[in-house]
Amino acid sequence: SVLPTRLLALSWEGLSADELAARLRASDPPIVARVEEGRVLLDLRTVFGSQDPMIAAALSRIAP
Numbered sequence: 431s432v433l434p435t436r437l438l439a440l441s442w443e444g445l446s447a448d449e450l451a452a453r454l455r456a457s458d459p460p461i462v463a464r465v466e467e468g469r470v471l472l473d474l475r476t477v478f479g480s481q482d483p484m485i486a487a488a489l490s491r492i493a494p
Contacts, residue, residue: 433475434475435473435474435475436474436475437471437472437473437474438471438472438474439469439470439471440463440469440470440471440472440489441469441470442492446468447465447468447469447470448465450470450492451463451464451465451470453492454470454488454492457488457491457492458488459484459488461485461488462476472485
C-alpha cells in the first residue's frame, strides 16, 4: 500500500538537480531528497514540523 504524502519540489538557478541534492546531503545536518525528472523532491512525510526552520536555514546556506 502507498502512504499519502506531500512533495516539495526544489530548484536553484545555476545548479542542476544533482548538484542541489548533493549540497543538501552535505549540509549540516544532512537533508536527504531524491532527484526525479530533473527536480529535487523532498518527501514531507519524512520531515517533522519542528525541522522546518532547520531545512530553511540549510537552503539559505547552500546558495551558490
